[in-house]
Amino acid sequence: MTDTLEHQAAAVMMIGLPGLSLDDTTRAIIARGVRSFLLFGRNVESADQVRNLCAEIRAAAGEDAIIAIDHEGGRVNRLRDVVTNWPSPMGWAATGDVPLVRRASTVMAQELSALGINLNFAPVADLLGDYRNPVLGTRCFSDDPGATSRFVAAFVEGHRAAGVASTAKHFPGHGDTPTDSHVDLPAIARSPEQLMGEDIIPFLAAMRAGVEAFMISHVWYSALDREPTPATLSEAVAGLARLDAGYDGLIITDSMEMGAIQSLMATEQAVVRALRAGADMVMVSHGSDRQRDSLTAVARALEDGTVPARRLEEACSRIARLRETTRYGAAMPGTGTALAEEIARRGVTLVREDADLLPLARGEGNLGVVTFSGLQGSQVEDEAGLPPLTAALARRVPSLSHLLASPETSPAETAARLDGVGTVVVGSSHAVGRSWQAETVNSLLDAGKHVISVALGDPFDLLAYPRVPTFIATYSDVPASAEAAAAILFGEQAPEGRLPVEIPGLYPRYHGFRQ
Numbered sequence: 001m002t003d004t005l006e007h008q009a010a011a012v013m014m015i016g017l018p019g020l021s022l023d024d025t026t027r028a029i030i031a032r033g034v035r036s037f038l039l040f041g042r043n044v045e046s047a048d049q050v051r052n053l054c055a056e057i058r059a060a061a062g063e064d065a066i067i068a069i070d071h072e073g074g075r076v077n078r079l080r081d082v083v084t085n086w087p088s089p090m091g092w093a094a095t096g097d098v099p100l101v102r103r104a105s106t107v108m109a110q111e112l113s114a115l116g117i118n119l120n121f122a123p124v125a126d127l128l129g130d131y132r133n134p135v136l137g138t139r140c141f142s143d144d145p146g147a148t149s150r151f152v153a154a155f156v157e158g159h160r161a162a163g164v165a166s167t168a169k170h171f172p173g174h175g176d177t178p179t180d181s182h183v184d185l186p187a188i189a190r191s192p193e194q195l196m197g198e199d200i201i202p203f204l205a206a207m208r209a210g211v212e213a214f215m216i217s218h219v220w221y222s223a224l225d226r227e228p229t230p231a232t233l234s235e236a237v238a239g240l241a242r243l244d245a246g247y248d249g250l251i252i253t254d255s256m257e258m259g260a261i262q263s264l265m266a267t268e269q270a271v272v273r274a275l276r277a278g279a280d281m282v283m284v285s286h287g288s289d290r291q292r293d294s295l296t297a298v299a300r301a302l303e304d305g306t307v308p309a310r311r312l313e314e315a316c317s318r319i320a321r322l323r324e325t326t327r328y329g330a331a332m333p334g335t336g337t338a339l340a341e342e343i344a345r346r347g348v349t350l351v352r353e354d355a356d357l358l359p360l361a362r363g364e365g366n367l368g369v370v371t372f373s374g375l376q377g378s379q380v381e382d383e384a385g386l387p388p389l390t391a392a393l394a395r396r397v398p399s400l401s402h403l404l405a406s407p408e409t410s411p412a413e414t415a416a417r418l419d420g421v422g423t424v425v426v427g428s429s430h431a432v433g434r435s436w437q438a439e440t441v442n443s444l445l446d447a448g449k450h451v452i453s454v455a456l457g458d459p460f461d462l463l464a465y466p467r468v469p470t471f472i473a474t475y476s477d478v479p480a481s482a483e484a485a486a487a488i489l490f491g492e493q494a495p496e497g498r499l500p501v502e503i504p505g506l507y508p509r510y511h512g513f514r515q
Contacts, residue, residue, distance in 0.1 A: 007033035009298035012275060012315050014038055014068065014252065016285035020045050022056040025288045032295060036066040038285055039117065041078045047115060050082060054116025064323040068119035071112060074138050074476035083111040084336035087343050088138035089124060090458065091475035093147060093500035094347035098154045104339045105158025113164050113330035121215060123155040125168040125202040128501055129176030132432060136175055137458040138475045142500040144509060145198050149205035156209035163327035168206035170217030170254060172231070172240055173199025177219065185228055185260040187220045192240065200245055212322055213250040214241060216279060218260035230260050233270060238278025250318045251278060255285040268297035275307050280315035344480035348472065349497035350488060350513040351459065355469035357423065357450050359491025368401035368421035369393050370414060372429060372437055388482035389427040389454060396490055407436045411443035423450040425489065429457040429477060431464035438464040454485050462503055473499065
């Protein structure tokens with residue numbers, strides 16, 4: 001095998017890094033020709049550290065290295081408090097304000113550029129077709145093709161204005177399944193006509209807005225492939241993108257180490273099949289052994305013709321085009337905090353108010369709050385170690401009774417801890433499928449408490465405890481969203497948000513109280 005073949009193989013690979021700086025193992029893989037990289041939370045400590053890491057990468061791999069990250073807002077935030085802690089995409093859509101989303105996207109991309117990052121694996125263009133979907137939820141803008149298209153296009157346009165490439169994911173649509181592809185292979189039975197008529201519409205909007213990349217999902221589309229085949233490995237799905245949708249930009253796979261792939265074959269087999277099927281870049285995010293083995297496997301596939309030379313030329317041409325259209329190193333635009341706060345203020349939605357519990361009184365001692373531990377990686381505690389919702393309420397009611405419950409905390413224990421408290425705010429998160437949260441809410445209602453539910457994830461929590469009389473959807477647990485919810489609870493601001501999704505059997509899309 002020649003060095004030339006190996007460098008050609010390396011050109012189509014994207015790898016993750018193990019730590020906060022460039023280690024010797026990664027340097028050795030870079031020496032073999034890899035020039036595309038993906039950052040995770042494990043690579044992030046501070047703004048200066050991320051800038052230094054990106055500079056290290058470019059010093060080793062070249063100034064036109066592609067450095068990517070998943071930075072969607074809400075629950076997918078690898079950068080934590082290094083940059084603005086944005087609300088989730090569903091929270092952005094709840095504002096109904098497309099120009100606001102475009103402005104926020106520009107600032108988000110400027111913050112990435114200032115760190116040295118030039119490719120964002122966002123926006124999520126999936127329609128949330130199944131509310132039980134465990135991996136998407138508030139990462140989706142909406143369940144409506146038209147609304148999703150408008151916000152996806154605005155997001156892409158905002159990033160392009162800042163010179164940072166964006167990625168519409170997860171083609172051809174990952175929203176209509178309750179299975180997490182990180183764990184196993186989801187199956188979707190929608191026909192090509194259904195996909196083109198609904199799911200792919202936001203991807204077409206992203207194309208028109210100039211999106212630089214599509215990410216292919218690890219989902220089996222049974223109407224396209226008879227045998228269980230992740231879309232990343234499917235020639236039929238690649239054909240749907242290239243021929244039916246007319247897309248000629250970069251196609252990148254989701255991580256080839258996810259459960260949907262690992263349950264079927266080894267990573268190095270999968271990367272070869274993905275390239276042969278039509279992917280232009282394959283992502284091996286974690287293990288250095290898998291990265292080395294995958295690189296070797298692709299080089300051998302080029303040598304023996306398993307991956308035709310023409311296929312590699314197409315891929316490399318699209319990757320080169322991406323390198324030429326991105327830039328990095330823009331000055332940090334101050335901060336996006338004000339925009340994040342505006343999105344939260346205008347997006348948080350009062351869905352139900354049947355018991356006339358609002359507004360609450362500031363300083364009132366007869367108030368409790370329950371939140372649940374270990375649910376969302378994006379949650380940021382305040383200086384006192386309180387979850388954002390608890391901290392926002394405590395600023396208004398210093399004598400607030402608060403409880404951080406775990407799955408092991410029994411509803412009876414929660415009720416006992418709040419004995420004597422008349423009104424309880426419950427900050428739930430993804431309560432559908434997490435029965436202990438619904439049991440807690442119902443036990444408080446049975447105990448005669450005035451219960452106000454604040455959903456810190458998706459708004460479908462109401463399906464888990466439909467008796468609750470007052471319900472607010474924040475769409476994310478970031479501090480700005482918690483503060484906006486508290487302001488509505490205490491009558492400091494009028495609710496403005498509208499549901500971007502239907503709550504099945506309860507409330508239609510675009511429902512929400514406005515005053």
